[in-house]
Amino acid sequence: MDNNKVWFVTGASKGLGLTLIQQLLTAGHRVAATSRTISALTNALGTRPDADRFLPLEVSLTDEKSVQAGIAATMARFGRIDVLVNNAGYGHFGTLEELSDAEARENFEVNVFGALNVIRNTMPHMRAQNSGHIFNIASVGGYIGNFPGWGIYCATKFAVAGFTESLAAEAEQFGIHATVVYPGYFRTSFLSEGSMKTPEHPIDAYASARVSQQQHQADINGQQPGNPEKAMEILIQVASEKQPPLHLFLGQDSYDMAAQKNETVRHDLETWREQATATGFSA
Numbered sequence: 301m302d303n304n305k306v307w308f309v310t311g312a313s314k315g316l317g318l319t320l321i322q323q324l325l326t327a328g329h330r331v332a333a334t335s336r337t338i339s340a341l342t343n344a345l346g347t348r349p350d351a352d353r354f355l356p357l358e359v360s361l362t363d364e365k366s367v368q369a370g371i372a373a374t375m376a377r378f379g380r381i382d383v384l385v386n387n388a389g390y391g392h393f394g395t396l397e398e399l400s401d402a403e404a405r406e407n408f409e410v411n412v413f414g415a416l417n418v419i420r421n422t423m424p425h426m427r428a429q430n431s432g433h434i435f436n437i438a439s440v441g442g443y444i445g446n447f448p449g450w451g452i453y454c455a456t457k458f459a460v461a462g463f464t465e466s467l468a469a470e471a472e473q474f475g476i477h478a479t480v481v482y483p484g485y486f487r488t489s490f491l492s493e494g495s496m497k498t499p500e501h502p503i504d505a506y507a508s509a510r511v512s513q514q515q516h517q518a519d520i521n522g523q524q525p526g527n528p529e530k531a532m533e534i535l536i537q538v539a540s541e542k543q544p545p546l547h548l549f550l551g552q553d554s555y556d557m558a559a560q561k562n563e564t565v566r567h568d569l570e571t572w573r574e575q576a577t578a579t580g581f582s583a
Contacts, residue, residue, distance in 0.1 A: 303327045303328035303329055304328065304329065304330070305329050305330070305382035305383055305539070306329070306330045306331075306332070306374070306378045306379075306380050306381050306382045306383070307321075307324055307329055307330070307331045307332070307381075307382065307383045307384075307385065308332045308333075308334075308371070308374055308381045308383070308384045308385070308418075308422065309321050309324075309331065309332070309333045309334070309385040309387055310333075310334045310359070310361060310385065310386055310387050310388035310414075310415075310418060311334070311335070311387040311388025311389060312333035312334060312335055312341060312387065313333075313335035313336075313337075313340035313341045313343075313344045314340075314344060315387075315528070316387060316437065316483065316486065316528055316531065316532060317333070317385070317387040317388070318344050318345075319528040319529055319531075319532045320385065320387070320532040320535065320536075321333045321345075321354075322345070323529070323532050323533065323536060324536065325348065325350050325353060325354055326350075327536070328350075328353075329353070330353045330354075330355075330378050331353065331354050331355070332355040332357055332370070332373070332374040332377070332378065332381075333354070333355070333356055333357065334357045334358070334359040334361070334370055334388070335356070335357075335358065335359070336358065336359075336360065337358055338356050338357075338358045341356040342356060355373065355374060355377050355378070357370045357373060357374070361388055361410060361414030361415070361417055361418065362409045362410060362413065362414050362417070364417045364420075364421070367417045367418055367421050368421050371418075371421045371422060371425070375425060380425065380429055381422055381425055381426065381432065382431070382432060382433070383432070383433045383434075383435070383539050384418065384419070384422050384426075384432070384433070384434045384435065385435045385437065385535075386414075386415040386418055386419070386434070386435065386436045386437060386460075387435075387437045388410065388414060388415075389410055389411040389414075389415075389437070389456070390407070390410060390411070390496065390497065391450075391453050391496040391497070392404075392406075392407040392452055392453050392496070392497045392498075393449050393450060393453070393496060393497065393498050393499070393509075393512075393513055394449060394452065394497075394498065394499035394502070394509075395448065395449055395451065395499075395503070395506050395509050396451045396452065397503060397506075398499040398501060398502055398503050398506065398509075399452055399499055400500065400501070403452075403497075403499065403500065404452045407452050407453060407456050407497075408452075408455075408456055408459070411453075411456035411457065411459075411460065412456050412459045412460060412463075415436055415460060416463070419434060419467065422434070423471070423476075426471075426474065426476050427474045427476070430474055430475045431474075431475045431476065432471075432474075432475070432476040432477070433476065433477045433478075433479070433539050433544065434464075434467065434471070434476065434477070434478045434479070435478075435479050435480075435481055435535065435538075435539070435548075436460050436461075436463075436464045436467075436478070436479070436480050436481065437460075437481045437483065438457040438458075438460040438461050438464075438480050438481060438482050438483075439453075439454075439457045439482060439483060440482045440483065440484050440549070440551070440553070440554040440557050440558065441453060441454040441457050442454065442456075442457025442458050442459075442460055442461045442480070442482060443458075443461065443482050443549075443557075443558050443561060444557050444558065444560075444561040445458065447512065448506070448508040448509045448512050449506070449508075449509035449512045449513055450512070460480060461480045461482075461547075464478050464479070464480035464546070465480070465546065468546050477544050478546065479538065479544055479545060479546060479547070479548050480546065480547055480548070481535065481548045481550060482547070482548065482549045482550065482554050482558065483526065483531060483550045483551060483554060484526055484549075484550065484551030484552070484553035484554030484555075484557070485526055485551065485553055486526035486527070486528050486531055486550075486551065498513065526550070526551045526553070531550045531551070534548075534550065535548070535550075
């Protein structure tokens with residue numbers, strides 16, 4: 301495994317991002333890591349003997365000039381970016397009726413447009429070096445959306461999955477890989493207060509959504525079956541593959557849910573095949 305790559309990781313002060321940069325630094329990689337504040341990164345990592353290989357960056361992903369400054373600082377320090385991991389994002393719980401336009405747009409601003417800002421400003425450097433790998437962290441909720449109360453969040457992650465597929469096709473000619481990652485439930489702070497937002501104006505009539513909210517905040521939080529360290533070990537392994545996957549599902553739960561959706565889609569395809577294929581102009 302090449303342990304001399306330069307990684308650029310967003311949302312690195314907690315959760316999967318923090319686990320990833322800790323493993324990367326231990327393995328000898330050079331790492332540029334972003335958070336909304338420098339202090340969040342330095343407090344999370346503490347004093348490390350490998351500080352010469354670590355560049356903490358205060359970046360607002362929704363501000364393209366801030367993103368450009370972070371990318372420029374990385375290039376000035378390390379001279380290249382080999383792997384980009386768009387990990388930053390947050391969950392916003394709430395039914396489609398409950399969430400306001402502002403709440404929905406805010407989730408898209410961070411989860412979708414923030415990632416696009418980073419990709420847009422990293423691609424010129426990867427094209428120039430004719431190599432690179434971009435990981436966009438979605439969620440199993442970006443592949444299957446039948447979770448009551450998670451519609452907007454799932455929509456943001458479906459968007460991430462969609463543009464990653466397009467990115468893979470666009471970047472292939474430059475020797476650049478793209479992978480969309482679909483984590484299941486991993487034991488991080490994702491479901492804790494401050495990481496998962498809830499609707500400003502909840503509607504009591506949505507009983508199934510309230511049950512889901514209670515389950516995620518009180519029952520699932522802290523009991524997630526996935527080990528973040530094992531997940532990030534796999535991601536680092538994938539980054540060294542000559543033919544990495546476009547779709548990477550992480551977690552037994554993610555794998556099982558994706559397999560079930562594939563079966564559901566296959567069933568609908570076959571059930572409605574005659575009608576679906578009878579829409580052409582008659583000969």
